[in-house]
Amino acid sequence: MKKILVVFVVLLIISTFAVSAEGKQEKGPVTLTFWYPAGEITATSMPFRDGSKPWAEFEAANNCKIDVVAIDYETMKQKLLTALAGGKAPDIAMIDGSWMGAFVKENGLVQLPSQYAKEWLDGVSPDTKALSDWGGGKMYGYPSWGEDAYALTWNVDMFREAGLPPYQAPKYLDEFREYSKKLAIREGNDFKRVGYAIRHVGHPHGIVDKWDWLAVSAGVKYVDPPTVLVGGKSVIDIPPVRKAFQGAHDMIYVDKSTSLNFPDPRDCLLKGLAAMQISELVSIQVRQPKEAPNLKWAFSPPPAAEKGGKPAVHISAWNYSVFSPSKHKELALKAIRWFNNKDNDFKMAKKYESTPRWMANYNSEPFASDPYVKQFKSLLPYGQPYPKNLALPGIMEALGSAIQKVLHDEATVEKAFAEAQKKADAAIEATK
Amino acid sequence: MQDTFLTRARKERWFYAYLFISPVLIFFGLFRVYPALQTLVFSFFKVEIVARRYSWVGLKNFALLLQDDSFIRAIKNTFIYALYIVFISGFLGLVLASMFNSKMKLGAFFKAIYFIPYITSTVAAAVVWGYLYDPKFGLFNMLLRLVGLPTRGWTASSRDALMCIVIFSIWKSLGYNMVIFIAGLQNIPDMIYEAATIDGAGPVTKFFRITIPMIVPTIFFVIIYNTILSLKVFDQVFVLTAGGPAEASTVVVLQIYNQAFLNYRFGYASAEAFVLFVSVMLITVVQYWISRRMEI
């Protein structure tokens, strides 16, 4: 008994000291809370991670403080909802574009004043405009710089070693499979290197992001027509889609050119454990100079599902939005407007060598002649954002788990996609 | 009317009785009983929590449950998980405990060692195991490679994922089960063993003929305790696999969590929680009934 008491008291004293050393949160006249996803999930959160203080100028000019909080990505959507319900939501958050439907449905996001929306939609590039507009010029947030375009990225030296043309990407799935076979290096029962690293773990949501290229190219329509907020029809369970994912499945189990043991594609490419991968281009662009300075890489649109088919480039963005329980809506809106203005867009995109959003910036140096930006633009004709439909989270959940089941050989494509179709239809029905 | 001394004293006692139990009753009433009843009510509603809209849907949530492959998978997985934990962790615990019985040297040391996983936080331990299970850099695959065996996907493979969680949980709970069995075994008088030894019984015979029959109540407790704990499993699944890949390791509580806090279907999640409640209650009732009949 005494022993325990002594231990308790000692711990308490230590922790109290420790905390006073931590320093308390300073309180300015007005404090806005800002949440962003922690870790490497997106490169566009870099300014909040690398020690630069991107809000400092705004804080000084408006005599306020912006409290920057990193939230774990996997639970961030949940945290936002629960915070909304409890009236404790952050004033501003950086949120995944595909979550927005769910928040809009719960009246959780503040609609941008029409003047803000108009100046934005008039000034930004067409692809950014497509990401921003919720129909009729309505906006619920500003898409971030460095928009996520999902491209095929590959290791140029590995292509050369394997006797493949180093700067020429496979154009369609079957060719892609051939490439992957040539690029894989097996080591007994294991791989020293996979031809293509696939993402197959985590929430079904993320799986859809990573496989959108194949799904959409093969004919998946998340919601048709893509412009309705409620209702519509989902097209998932059709023969070309089943065939495409049978092909993806066969890369693992028939070709044996890839393995489920390499679950983080971007990391695998950067570490030299994979020759090809498909994910957000901006991540490789921002991470490569730091993490793999010697890596020579190139990118192109992902392969099409069929020879001669049209490839699909998934386009999405993280968004700066204001949440409705905020007590300082005006100021918060002002803050995100300032954060995404032409000057800041230029500064950020330049600093992180990524793509700006404002047309004026696109057309000025260094972006106008930047090879990366130029090539990035070549992806855009194939680009397609997710539809802005309230049932989107449910549809993605359905499709994502079907893809996951196929990749893990847990269900046949027939069974998995039939089930996904059923679930997606139910999700649309539930929002009506 | 005049109070007698007796009733006055009794009333005073009543006052103190209610005073003393009121904190517990108030806190339990508010934060345990009320939410439990609320769960039952919500399971018949569509709950939109941010908009504060509650719409009556009758038995629809339960009807949907029956067709929800994810939930059915979760029930199946939870059941498999419980079976493994009860039988393997329980049986191993008993075997190890019976080895302690003869007052052995280092007994206290071993006990202390076996108990470390139990007192460690499940989350922290699962994070460490996540590293051991890592297909590329984890210790398990490195060991397999060392001895020339094929490596596995562990938590990254839908075939191994549930077993990864089972193995982790056996490691985590073995010490507890063992300690409970040791306590149970200490109640068996040494005389019985001595008599059996004189009759020429070997250790295995003694184990099955004496040890097991003598500690039936303890075995019963361990089974019930581990079953109920298994039905509530969440932390290690959340950390190790998040229910994946492809729902291979999803469990009931994770489904409740996902439906409520990821998909915002609070009514539906309440219906799932209600199913969990009924299962826990059934087991408790069975326990009560058997312990009555067996007079344990």
Next chain:
Amino acid sequence: MKVQVLKRTGEISATSIAYLLLFAFGVLMVLPFYWMIVASLQIPENLVSFPPKWWPQPPTTEHYMDAMAKAPFLLYYRNSLIVAIISVGCSVIFGLFAGYAFAIYRFPLQNLFFILILSTLMVPIQVTSVSLYILMARLGWIDTFPGILAPNFASAFAVFFMRQTIKGMPGDLIDAARIDGAGEVRIVTTIVAPLVKSVIATVTLILFIDSWNDFLWPVIIINSKYLRTITVGIAFFKDPYHISFGPLMAATSIATIPMIVIYLLLQRFVIKGIATTGLKF
């Protein structure tokens, strides 16, 4: 003579098998912790090298620096301690008084209340979390200490054990105190409490371990980084998109080693306490 020798060798081999088994499982029990500590001290190249390095050569503290820079572990410790001390303190004190009331008094609805309290054991937080969350939202307790503590201000387990123990106490002592004119509150604090102190200690310890390791409810109710308890902090320290095991193992070491050390100091008491409460339960 011969028979006896045979028997003895048989016994010896049985004991050595027992030792061998216990030793083998013992190694398996500590291996994860060993590997955690080794990895946390290993230089990054050695973390990915094959064959595995069983000893940090040369050892480095860089992962600890990294981990401490990335997350305020001391703050997490403090939060866990605040939660544990308040919830365990309340549960034990309320449990003692309620246990006394149920053991000593006879009053209307006594059985109903007792069964009601015990029945909450049947309704785990996993079942009620959704409704409890909605209630917290209404009270404005989301992301606050009261919110984290709410379901743990009282413990049915504590009430039950206190009642069982106090029931087994000789009643004369209480009667004697009453005759001396001691009030009921004083009887509980000065006479009953010292008599059941070993049970109080056991219950405190078990509740403390539970509270310290609690995860589901904190992860639901906590949003801001200033309130994270150690379990929530650890779970979110992991970055699934860029796992670096060195800092991760340093973080788990920071989170687990102090508790393991405290446990090893108190291990006899801990194990005895859990064995007895487990069996009676």
